Amino acid sequence: MIPRRALLAAATLLAARPAHARAAPDEEMPREPWFIDSFLDLRDDNATATAAGKRLAIAWELRGCPPCIALHRLTLSNPMVCAFIQTHFDVVALDFAGARQVTFPDGTTAAEKPMARRQNIAGPPTFQIFDPTGREAARIEGFLDPVAFLALFRAATAPA
Amino acid sequence: MIFLAALLAAPIASAQTISPADPATASPARVDAAIAATFAGAAVAWMPRVTQDETQRLCSLRRNEPTQAEADSIVARESATLVMPAETTVLGNWRNGEKIAQNGQGGQFSDAPGTVSGGNCYACHQMAPAEISYGTLGPTLAGYGRLHDFKPEAARAAYAKVYNPQSAFACSSMPRFGHNKILTEQQIKDIVAYLFAPDSPVNAP
Numbered sequence: 001m002i003p004r005r006a007l008l009a010a011a012t013l014l015a016a017r018p019a020h021a022r023a024a025p026d027e028e029m030p031r032e033p034w035f036i037d038s039f040l041d042l043r044d045d046n047a048t049a050t051a052a053g054k055r056l057a058i059a060w061e062l063r064g065c066p067p068c069i070a071l072h073r074l075t076l077s078n079p080m081v082c083a084f085i086q087t088h089f090d091v092v093a094l095d096f097a098g099a100r101q102v103t104f105p106d107g108t109t110a111a112e113k114p115m116a117r118r119q120n121i122a123g124p125p126t127f128q129i130f131d132p133t134g135r136e137a138a139r140i141e142g143f144l145d146p147v148a149f150l151a152l153f154r155a156a157t158a159p160a
Numbered sequence: 161m162i163f164l165a166a167l168l169a170a171p172i173a174s175a176q177t178i179s180p181a182d183p184a185t186a187s188p189a190r191v192d193a194a195i196a197a198t199f200a201g202a203a204v205a206w207m208p209r210v211t212q213d214e215t216q217r218l219c220s221l222r223r224n225e226p227t228q229a230e231a232d233s234i235v236a237r238e239s240a241t242l243v244m245p246a247e248t249t250v251l252g253n254w255r256n257g258e259k260i261a262q263n264g265q266g267g268q269f270s271d272a273p274g275t276v277s278g279g280n281c282y283a284c285h286q287m288a289p290a291e292i293s294y295g296t297l298g299p300t301l302a303g304y305g306r307l308h309d310f311k312p313e314a315a316r317a318a319y320a321k322v323y324n325p326q327s328a329f330a331c332s333s334m335p336r337f338g339h340n341k342i343l344t345e346q347q348i349k350d351i352v353a354y355l356f357a358p359d360s361p362v363n364a365p
Contacts, residue, residue, distance in 0.1 A: 027317050027328070063328070064317065065299045069307045097329045099228040114225045123299055 027064040030072040031093060034082065035059070038092045043134065046105040049090040050132040055157065056105060057089045060116060062096045062124040067143040071125050078146040081153075088157050089129070096124040105134030129156045188221065206269065219331035231330035238326040241339055248312065250319040250352050257354030258361070260347050261287055267342060277342050279322075279351055284334070287354070288361035297333065305356035306363040315356045322348050 038045050042056065049056040061068050076082055085091065094102060098112035110118060119128070119136075127140040138156040140149065199210050215234050218226055226234060244250075263278020265271070281287060286300040308314035321328050323338030337343040343351070354360050 027314070062299060064308075064314075064321070066302060066304050066307045067300055070303065073307070097332070099226060099231040099330070101228075111225060111227070117225075123296070 029061055029063050029093070029095065030065075030068050031061075032072065032076055032082065032091070034086050034091070035093050036090045040092075040100060040102040042092065042103060042105045042130075043107060045090060045092055046130055046132065046134055052090070054087075055089050055132075055137070056130045057085075057091045058128045058130075059091055059093045060096045060121050060124050060126040060128070061093050065096075065124045068125045070143045071149075075144060075146045075149045078150075081146050081150050084150060085153055089153070091127075096121065105130045107134070129153075188217075191220075215326055215331075222331065224331040224333070226330050234326055234330040235328070238324050238330075238336075238339070239320075242320055242324055242327055243338065243345075244316065244319065244323075245345055245349065250312075250315050250349050251356055252346055252349030252351075252353045254350070254353040254357040254360040254362075256347075257350035257352070258288075260343070260351055261354055279337060279343060279347070281351065289364055290361055301355060302362065304362055305358065305360065308356070310356060310358060315352050318355055319348055319352050322351055 036045060042058070046056040076085075094100075094116070095112050096116050100112050101109060102112055102115055103109040104115065104119075108115075108118070121128075122141055125142065128136050129138040129140075131137040138152065140152045144152070195210055199206065202210070212220065215238060218230050218234060222230065260279045261281035263276075264280040264283060266275055266277025281301075282291065282294045284295040284297040286294040286296070286302050287304075289302045304318070305315070308318075317328075321334075322343070324336045325332040325334035326336060335342060338345070338348055355362055357363070
């Protein structure tokens with residue numbers, strides 16, 4: 001698994017957008033270092049998570065989106081929140097306005113933006129949590145403080 | 161433009177008895193022909209507004225869901241059209257910006273001459289947390305400047321997004337306010353000040 005991630009990191013560097021693509025000042029996609037690098041076949045990521053006794057979560061994000069920034073800065077940075085999520089979840093970030101092809105845990109494939117529409121994602125940030133069969137088990141929408149956010153992730157790990 | 165096509169589909173259907181709901185009959189050529197016929201007698205000054213540029217053509221063709229290569233080409237082309245203010249600061253007067261954000265006037269063929277357009281920002285975005293009436297098509301902008309640490313480069317990025325949202329997000333639903341000359345440079349600066357001034361209601365806790 002580690003070589004695969006390393007390979008992906010190298011590929012990502014090589015595929016970096018040319019500088020001329022953005023005359024506008026660039027904005028970073030908010031991201032946690034412990035998010036999982038993915039080839040975006042989420043069936044694989046779901047199997048990997050399940051094998052490790054974890055669950056797969058998708059984080060829908062958008063560059064510059066204020067509630068996304070707030071969630072990262074005030075909630076995901078919380079030691080209890082990030083420790084709990086890292087222990088129990090593999091998190092893959094997707095771009096709400098993106099055009100990368102992604103295969104969902106249920107096997108459907110689309111680019112990110114139409115996939116977000118198909119999944120009825122109201123807006124960024126949204127977390128989708130999947131069960132081992134690839135069905136969505138929980139959805140967490142918008143900015144929440146650490147206590148509320150953690151409670152929903154805890155609930156999503158409870159046996160059905 | 162898709163919206164326009166939908167509006168035009170009804171009269172076509174009644175004239176030629178083709179179901180407007182059948183996507184197979186709504187080819188780009190048919191839509192172009194319908195628009196040309198509808199606006200044949202319109203004022204010449206209107207024509208730029210019913211003629212698609214390459215970005216609009218691609219976004220219509222893909223129903224606002226471009227491929228990665230198309231999205232990259234749109235962002236590159238639209239970024240190249242950005243006209244940024246010469247000065248380093250892009251912050252105008254937030255009090256004026258608030259009025260512009262609340263103003264939904266302009267852009268209508270029936271406008272009285274001299275009508276000053278607003279940004280109509282609240283139609284799609286939450287801005288000041290105290291305002292209870294806002295749309296949710298776009299992400300909330302509450303706390304925008306505060307959450308961007310009031311950084312000048314973030315304010316410039318916001319200016320660019322208002323001037324031409326497609327320079328950041330290909331096939332964005334947001335109007336290209338500067339590019340299409342809906343708002344002036346000063347008006348966009350005032351809106352950016354509304355987002356970024358520390359004492360703006362947008363940044364109220």
